[in-house]
Amino acid sequence: xxxxxxxxxxxxxxxxxxxxxxxxxxxxxxxxxxxxxxxxxxxxxxxxxxxxxxxxxxxxxxxxxxxxxxxxxxxxxxxxxxxxxxxxxxxxxxxxxxxxxxxxxxxxxxxxxxxxxxxxxxxxxxxxxxxxxxxxxxxxxxxxxxxxxxxxxxxxxxxxxxxxxxxxxxxxxxxxxxxxxxxxxxxxxxxxxxxxxxxxxxxxxxxxxxxxxxxxxxxxxxxxxxxxxxxxxxxxxxxxxxxxxxxxxxxxxxxxxxxxxxxxxxxxxxxxxxxxxxxxxxxxxxxxxxxxxxxxxxxxxxxxxxxxxxxxxxxxxxxxxxxxxxxxxxxxxxxxxxxxxxxxxxxxxxxxxxxxxxxxxxxxxxxxxxxxxxxxxxxxxxxxxxxxxxxxxxxxxxxxxxxxxxxxxxxxxxxxxxxxxxxxxxxxxxxxxxxxxxxxxxxxxxxxxxxxxxxxxxxxxxxxxxxxxxxxxxxxxxxxxxxxxxxxxxxxxxxxxxxxxxxxxxxxxxxxxxxxxxxxxxxxxxxxxxxxxxxxxxxxxxxxxxxxxxxxxxxxxxxxxxxxxxxxxxxxxxxxxxxxxxxxxxxxxxxxxxxxxxxxxxxxxxxxxxxxxxxxxxxxxxxxxxxxxxxxxxxxxxxxxxxxxxxxxxxxxxxxxxxxxxxxxxxxxxxxxxxxxxxxxxxxxxxxxxxxxxxxxxxxxxxxxxxxxxxxxxxxxxxxxxxxxxxxxxxxxxxxxxxxxxxxxxxxxxxxxxxxxxxxxxxxxxxxxxxxxxxxxxxxxxxxxxxxxxxxxxxxxxxxxxxxxxxxxxxxxxxxxxxxxxxxxxxxxxxxxxxxxxxxxxxxxxxxxxxxxxxxxxxxxxxxxxxxxxxxxxxxxxxxxxxxxxxxxxxxxxxxxxxxxxxxxxxxxxxxxxxxxxxxxxxxxxxxxxxxxxxxxxx
Numbered sequence: 001x002x003x004x005x006x007x008x009x010x011x012x013x014x015x016x017x018x019x020x021x022x023x024x025x026x027x028x029x030x031x032x033x034x035x036x037x038x039x040x041x042x043x044x045x046x047x048x049x050x051x052x053x054x055x056x057x058x059x060x061x062x063x064x065x066x067x068x069x070x071x072x073x074x075x076x077x078x079x080x081x082x083x084x085x086x087x088x089x090x091x092x093x094x095x096x097x098x099x100x101x102x103x104x105x106x107x108x109x110x111x112x113x114x115x116x117x118x119x120x121x122x123x124x125x126x127x128x129x130x131x132x133x134x135x136x137x138x139x140x141x142x143x144x145x146x147x148x149x150x151x152x153x154x155x156x157x158x159x160x161x162x163x164x165x166x167x168x169x170x171x172x173x174x175x176x177x178x179x180x181x182x183x184x185x186x187x188x189x190x191x192x193x194x195x196x197x198x199x200x201x202x203x204x205x206x207x208x209x210x211x212x213x214x215x216x217x218x219x220x221x222x223x224x225x226x227x228x229x230x231x232x233x234x235x236x237x238x239x240x241x242x243x244x245x246x247x248x249x250x251x252x253x254x255x256x257x258x259x260x261x262x263x264x265x266x267x268x269x270x271x272x273x274x275x276x277x278x279x280x281x282x283x284x285x286x287x288x289x290x291x292x293x294x295x296x297x298x299x300x301x302x303x304x305x306x307x308x309x310x311x312x313x314x315x316x317x318x319x320x321x322x323x324x325x326x327x328x329x330x331x332x333x334x335x336x337x338x339x340x341x342x343x344x345x346x347x348x349x350x351x352x353x354x355x356x357x358x359x360x361x362x363x364x365x366x367x368x369x370x371x372x373x374x375x376x377x378x379x380x381x382x383x384x385x386x387x388x389x390x391x392x393x394x395x396x397x398x399x400x401x402x403x404x405x406x407x408x409x410x411x412x413x414x415x416x417x418x419x420x421x422x423x424x425x426x427x428x429x430x431x432x433x434x435x436x437x438x439x440x441x442x443x444x445x446x447x448x449x450x451x452x453x454x455x456x457x458x459x460x461x462x463x464x465x466x467x468x469x470x471x472x473x474x475x476x477x478x479x480x481x482x483x484x485x486x487x488x489x490x491x492x493x494x495x496x497x498x499x500x501x502x503x504x505x506x507x508x509x510x511x512x513x514x515x516x517x518x519x520x521x522x523x524x525x526x527x528x529x530x531x532x533x534x535x536x537x538x539x540x541x542x543x544x545x546x547x548x549x550x551x552x553x554x555x556x557x558x559x560x561x562x563x564x565x566x567x568x569x570x571x572x573x574x575x576x577x578x579x580x581x582x583x584x585x586x587x588x589x590x591x592x593x594x595x596x597x598x599x600x601x602x603x604x605x606x607x608x609x610x611x612x613x614x615x616x617x618x619x620x621x622x623x624x625x626x627x628x629x630x631x632x633x634x635x636x637x638x639x640x641x642x643x644x645x646x647x648x649x650x651x652x653x654x655x656x657x658x659x660x661x662x663x664x665x666x667x668x669x670x671x672x673x674x675x676x677x678x679x680x681x682x683x684x685x686x687x688x689x690x691x692x693x694x695x696x697x698x699x700x701x702x703x704x705x706x707x708x709x710x711x712x713x714x715x716x717x718x719x720x721x722x723x724x725x726x727x728x729x730x731x732x733x734x735x736x737x738x739x740x741x742x743x744x745x746x747x748x749x750x751x752x753x754x755x756x757x758x759x760x761x762x763x764x765x766x767x768x769x770x771x772x773x774x775x776x777x778x779x780x781x782x783x784x785x786x787x788x789x790x791x792x793x794x795x796x797x798x799x800x801x802x803x804x805x806x807x808x809x810x811x812x813x814x815x816x817x818x819x820x821x822x823x824x825x826x827x828x829x830x831x832x833x834x835x836x837x838x839x840x841x842x843x844x845x846x847x848x849x850x851x852x853x854x855x856x857x858x859x860x861x862x863x864x865x866x867x868x869x870x871x872x873x874x875x876x877x878x879x880x881x882x883x884x885x886x887x888x889x890x891x892x893x894x895x896x897x898x899x900x901x902x903x904x905x906x907x908x909x910x911x912x913x914x915x916x917x918x919x920x921x922x923x924x925x926x927x928x929x930x931x932x933x934x935x936x937x938x939x
Contacts, residue, residue, distance in 0.1 A: 010157070013288040016043075016083040016218060016239075019551045020057055021255060021619060022280040023072040024065075024590050025632065028224040029401070030451060032059040032503070033072065035081075035279070036221040039236075042085040046226065052533070054546040055081050056223075059333055061503045063590075064401075066375040068433075071590035076556060076618060080303065080549035084288070084531065088214045091287070092156045094237040095247035096148045100169070100208045101237065102250055103141040107201050110134035114194060119790040120665065127190045134197060135184040142177050146246055161212060169207050176200050213237075218285065222260055222277055230260040230276030234283070241286030241293055253297050255282045255623050257630035259651070273646045273674060280589070280619075280629060300620050301551045305350075305532060306520040308332070308548050309339045312498065315513045324514070327498050332545060335498055337538045339545065341519065349529030353522035361493035361506060361518050374424070376470045378431070379412070384462050391463065401466075404496065404509040417471050424470040431466040433644050440465035491517050523547060553618040558691035561588050561612035561654060562704075563631060564684045564714045565595055566666055567605040569794040570817050571679035573927075574637025574645040579810065581638040582647065584681075586610050588631045588654070589617070596711060597638045602679075602815055603794045605756060607719070609704045609712035613690075621693045628653040631685045635671060647671070648678040654687040658696055663717055666791065680817075682791065684718060720786035727754065727780040727795075727819075731761055732921055733772035734799060740811040740928070745801050748811065752778050753796035755785065763802045789820050797924055812926030877901055 018037045026033060036056045038044050043055030057079035062070035114130045140146065150166055151158040180200060187193040217233040238249040260276040284294045295303070310331055312324035323329050328338035341356055380401060383394040398412070399405040409415060412428045430440035435454045442452035443460040452464070493504040494512040504516070523532060536543045563586045574580040582604040584595040591612050598604035617624075630653050637645040648671035655664035664684040671679040689696040704712040713719075729752060737745040749763040750773075759778045764771065786792060799812040816822075880901040908914050 010089050011086045012089045014039075014085050014087055015284075015286060015288050015291050015294075016081075016085065017284040017294050018081045018220070019282040020072075020074065020079050020081075020279065021282065021617075022074070022589055024069060024278050024280075025275050025587055026062040026070045026072065026222075026277045027274055028222070028229055028276075029062050029064075029070045031224045032061055033222060033224050034059040035079075036223055037081040037083060038219050038221065039083055039085050040087075040216040043081070043083040045223075046228075052544050052546060053083050053531075054549055055083050057081065058548065064378065065590050065592055066377075067592040067594060068585060069587055069592050073590075076553045077304075078301070078551040078553070078618065080551055082549060087216075089156065090213060090215055091240065091242070092151065092158075093162070093210050093213060094215060094240045095242050095244070096166075096169075097208055097210055097213075097237040098240060098242070098247050098249050099146075099148050100204065102246070103138070103147070104201060104204050104208060105250060106141060107134065107138050107197070107204065110137060111194060111197050111201065114190070116667075118190065121788060121790075124190070128187075131187065131190055131193045131197070132184055135180050138180050138200070139177060139184075142173050142180075147173060159212070165211075172203060172207060176203060210237075218283065220258070220260070220279065220281070228263065230262050232258045232260045232279070234258070236285060239283050239285040241284060241290055243290070249285070251283065252286075253282065253284050253294065254627050255280060255619050255629075256627055257653075273649070275632070275649070278587075278630070278632060282623075298551060301553045301618065304550050304552045305523040305525070306548045306550065307344045307523060307534065308518065308520050309341060309344070310335070311517045311519060313515050314498070315515075321515065324498065337536055337543045337545070339534075339536055341521075343536055344521070344534055347523070347530070347532040347534070349526045350523045350532050351526060353524040356519050356521045358491045359518055359520055360491055361504065361516075374470060374472050375421075376468055379409070379415075379428075379467050380464045381412075381467060382462065382464045387459075387461065399509070400505065401503075404505060405511060407510050412467060420474050421471045422474055424472050425468075428467040428469045431468050432641070434466065435643075436465065438641060493517070520548075556616040556618045557621060557689065557693045559615040559617055560688045560690050560701075561615060561631070562686045562688065562701075563588070563593070563610040563612070563633075564664075564666065564686070564718055565606050565608050565610065565633070566682045566714055566719065567603065567607070567793065568635065568671070568679055568681045569603045570815055571602050571604070571635060571671065572637075572647045572673065573602055573813075574639070574647060579813070580604075580645075580647060583636055583638055585634045585636065586631060587634070588612055588685075589615065589629065591615065596709065599638075601753070601796070602813070603753075603796060605793075607713050609714055611703070611712060621689070621696045624656060624687075625658060625696070628656045628687065630654070633669075633681060633683065635679075635681070646673070648673040650681050650683075652683075652685060654685040656687040656696065661699070666714075666718060666720065668790070720788060720791040722784040723787045725780075725783055725785045727752075727783055729778045730921070731773050731776050731778055734764065734767070735771060737767070737799075737811065737926075738928075740801060740809060743803070745799075745811055747802040748799050749802060750778070751796075751798040751800055752780070753798065754780065755783060755793055757783060760800075785819075792819050795819055797926075799926060812928055814924040814926050816924075 016037065016039055020035060023033075023035065034056050036043060036045055038055060041047060042051070043053055045056055057072075060072055063073045065071055110130075111134065114127060114134060117127050117130055148166070148169060151162045179196070183193060183196050187196075213236075215236040217235055218239060219231055219233045221228050222230045234251065238251045240249045241252050242248045258279050258281060260279065262276055284297070286293065310333060312327055312329055312331060312335065313321045314323065314325040316322050316325075327335045328340075330340040331337060332339050346352060378401075379398050380403075382397045382399060382403070382405065383391060385391055385394045397405045397407075398409040417423050432438075432440050434440075434442070436442045437454055437456070441456075441463045442454050442465070443456050443463045444452045445459060445461055453460075456463075492508075492515045493506045494508045494515045495502040495504045496509075496511055496513060498514045502514070508515070525532075532547050534545045534547070536545065565584050565586065568582065571580060571582060574582075579600045580602055581597050581599045582601065583597040584606065586593050586595075593610040593612065595606045595608045595610065598606060617629075619629075630651050633650040633652075635647040635649070637647055639645065650669045650671055652669055664686045666682050666684045668680045668682055670677055671681055688699050688701060690698060690700070692698055704715040706712055731750045734745075734748050734750075737748065739745070744767070746767050747763040747765065748767060749761050751758055751760045757780060759780060761773050761778060762775055764773060795816040797814040797816065798810055800808045801811045802808055876897065876899070879897075880903060904911055909917050
C-alpha cells in the first residue's frame with residue numbers, strides 16, 4: 001500500500017545561474033543599483049544568517065541614455081550570479097508541469113497564428129492548412145512517448161495523490177486526443193475549429209497545477225542603497241533543466257525579457273504606472289550534477305571569475321592625492337572591509353590566471369553619445385541659501401545629477417556643442433516632466449544627506465532644476481578617441497566624499513575629495529575546484545567575500561532597429577476637453593526615442609519610423625531568433641505646465657528573421673494602463689543585422705523617406721495599402737446634453753474626424769426649441785482608407801458648442817473604433833423578392849434554407865381552391881413546427897402555401913440579424929472629460 005502523504009522527501013543539491021545582459025528603464029536614478037538572485041532564503045544578501053554566495057551584480061549608478069530613461073552600463077562584461085541550494089527532490093512533478101505548459105504554449109501560439117491569418121484576410125485554403133498544422137502539432141505533443149510519464153516509484157517517492165493526478169491528466173489528454181482527431185478529420189469551418197481549439201486549450205491549462213510543489217519560485221530583486229525596490233518572480237518549472245528535452249522548462253537557458261514590478265503598497269497603487277526596470281536575462285536551474293549543460297551553453301562568450309578590490313585615495317589641501325581618509329586604502333566596492341591585494345589567497349582548486357590589472361571603472365561606459373546620431377544633454381542648476389534668506393539672493397551654479405559643480409560653466413548660453421555635433425534646440429529648456437514644482441525646482445536640506453522633494457519647506461537650504469537641450473551628430477567619431485581618453489584618466493573614478501551610496505564619475509570635479517581605482521585578477525578553476533571565496537579579518541572576525549563572475553564577449557554584433565509607429569485608436573483622454581496631445585516614447589535595450597506630438601485627438605496618426613542605429617548586442621543570434629528582445633512603447637499626453645500624463649504601455653517582441661528582405665507587417669497591439677485596456681496601437685518593430693553573425697543574414701536597407709520636419713515616415717510595403725471611399729452620416733439631432741463649464745449647451749454642432757480630415761454640421765440655432773439639425777447629412781466625398789479591414793481606422797464623433805466671442809469648446813466625444821460594420825458593398829445587397837409560382841416557372845427548387853441570403857417569400861393562393869379561408873395564422877405556425885402532433889391541426893395548408901415561420905428560442909432583441917430591433921438611426925453616447933477622477937462620465 002502506498003502512503004497517502006510523505007512528510008519529507010530526500011533533499012538534493014540544486015544550482016541556479018543567471019546572466020544579466022541588460023537592464024533598461026531603471027527608475028532608481030539617484031542611488032547605486034544592484035540586482036539580487038534568490039531562491040527562498042538562499043542568495044538573500046540582507047539576511048545575515050544566509051550563506052554568502054555570488055548572488056548580486058556590482059552596485060552601479062545608472063547611466064542616462066540621452067532621452068529619458070536610465071540603464072546599467074555593463075558593456076561587454078555581463079554580470080553573472082550563481083546560487084547553490086538544497087531542496088526536496090520534486091523534479092518529477094516539475095517536469096510534468098513543464099511538459100503540460102510547453103504543450104499549452106505551442107497550442108496557444110498556433111491559435112494566435114491562425115487568427116492573424118484571418119485578420120489579414122488570408123485565403124480559406126491557407127487558414128484551413130494552418131488549423132490542420134496546429135492540430136497535428138497538438139496530437140504529436142500528446143503522443144505517449146512525448147507527454148507526461150507515469151510516476152517512477154524506484155527513482156522518486158510517490159504518493160496516492162501523484163498516482164491519482166496522473167490518472168486524471170491522462171483521462172483529460174485522451175479525451176483531447178479523441179476530439180482533436182475528430183476535429184482534424186471532419187472540420188469544415190475555420191471559425192468553429194478555432195473555438196474548439198480554444199476550448200481544448202482551456203482544458204489543458206487546467207492541468208498545469210501541482211498541489212505538492214515544495215520548490216520556491218526564483219526571484220530577482222532590484223536593490224538601491226540596500227533597500228528592496230522591485231522584483232520579478234519566475235516559477236521553478238519554467239527554468240528547470242531535464243535530460244529529457246520535452247520536459248525541459250521553456251525558459252531554461254534562454255534569453256528572456258522580464259519586467260519588474262514594485263512590491264508592497266507602491267506596487268498595488270494605481271498612481272505608480274512607471275516601470276521599475278526591464279531586464280534581459282538568461283537563467284538556468286538544475287541539479288548540481290547537470291551543471292555542465294549550463295557551461296556548454298555559452299558558445300560566443302566565456303565565463304570569467306575575478307578577484308576584485310579597490311584602491312582608495314583622498315585629496316589633501318596643498319598636498320594632492322594621498323592615502324584614503326575615513327576608510328582603508330584597499331577595500332571592496334562598499335568600502336567597509338580592508339582588502340589589500342596581498343591578502344587574497346588562492347581558493348582550493350583554483351589558480352591565478354595572471355597579475356593584478358587596473359580596469360575601467362563601472363561608471364565609465366564610454367561616451368554616452370557614442371554610436372548614436374542624436375542626444376539630449378542635461379545639466380542641473382543648483383542654488384543654496386542661508387536659513388531665512390530668500391532664494392532670489394542665491395547665485396546659480398551648474399553641475400551634474402550627483403551634485404558635482406562645474407566651475408567652468410557660468411551661463412548656459414555659453415555652452416558649446418561638442419566637436420562633430422550641432423545643437424538642434426535653439427536654447428536650453430527646463431524639464432518639468434519630473435516630480436518638481438511649476439518652475440522645475442526640487443528641494444532638499446542637503447544633497448549629500450537626503451533626497452529631493454518637489455514641495456518647498458522653510459528648512460530647505462538647497463534646490464535644483466534640470467535643463468535639457470538636444471544635439472545632432474554631424475560626423476562620425478572614432479573609438480580610438482575614447483580609449484585615449486580613458487587612458488588619460490588612469491582608470492580613476494571620483495566622488496565628493498567616500499560613502500557606501502556615493503555616486504562616482506570618471507571625470508574629476510573641483511569639489512571631489514575622494515577617488516578610487518578598480519583592480520581585478522583572474523581565477524582559473526582546476527579539476528577539483530570547489531566554491532571560491534576569500535577570507536579577510538574585519539573587527540576581530542572573519543569576513544567572507546565571493547569573487548565576481550562575468551560572461552565576457554570579445555566583440556558584440558551590430559544591429560539596427562526600425563520602429564514603425566503608424567497610429568493609435570481609442571486611447572485615453574488626458575485633458576479636460578476629452579482629447580489628448582499624444583506622443584510615443586519607444587525604448588529598446590539602453591536606447592529610447594520619441595515621436596512627434598499629435599494635438600487634440602484620441603486617435604493620433606504619427607506615421608513615423610524611429611531608427612535605432614549602431615546597436616551593439618552580445619546575445620547569441622540563434623537564441624535571439626527564438627526569443628527576440630522586447631520593445632516598450634509608452635504613450636503620454638503632453639502638458640505644457642504639469643507633468644505629462646501617462647496614457648498606457650505596449651510591450652512587444654521585435655520582428656527578427658534569419659533571411660534578409662523579409663519585412664514585418666503592421667499589427668494592432670493592446671495598450672495597457674496598469675491592468676486595464678486603454679486603446680490599441682498599430683505598429684511594427686524590425687531588428688536588422690548590420691554585421692555578419694552566425695544566424696541572421698546581414699542587411700543594408702535604405703533610409704525611409706523624410707517629411708519636412710526631417711522625420712522618417714513609414715515606408716511603402718509596410719504602411720497599409722489605401723483605397724478611395726465615400727463616408728456618409730445622417731446626423732438627426734442631439735439629446736440630453738448636460739451643462740459644460742456651468743453653462744447650458746445652446747448651439748451645438750457635430751464634427752466628424754477620420755484620417756485627419758474633419759467635416760462639421762451647421763450649429764443648431766436653439767437647442768431648447770428644436771434639438772434637430774436643419775441639414776442632417778455629412779459627407780466625405782473622397783477619403784482614402786486601408787483596403788484590409790484589420791487596418792480600418794476609427795471615426796471620431798465630436799460635439800462643439802458655438803459660444804460668444806468665437807469660443808467653440810468640445811463638449812462631448814464618441815469614438816467609433818471599427819467602421820467595418822457600416823461598410824456597404826454591392827455584393828452584399830439582397831436578391832429581389834420572388835414568389836413560389838415564379839420559382840416553379842424557373843424550374844428551381846425554392847426553400848429559404850437553401851438561399852445564400854434571406855429571401856422574402858410572398859404566399860400565393862391557387863384561385864381554383866375555395867377552402868383557403870379556413871386557414872389562419874395558427875395553421876401557418878403549426879406547419880412551421882413540423883412535428884406529427886401539429887400536422888393534424890394543419891390539414892391541407894401545405895397544398896396552398898409554401899411559406900413558413902422562422903421560430904426562435906429567444907427574444908428577437910437578442911438575435912443578431914434583427915440588430916436588437918433598433919431603428920435605422922443609431923444612438924451614440926457622448927463622453928466628456930479626461931479618464932481620471934469624476935470628470936470622466938457619459939453626458
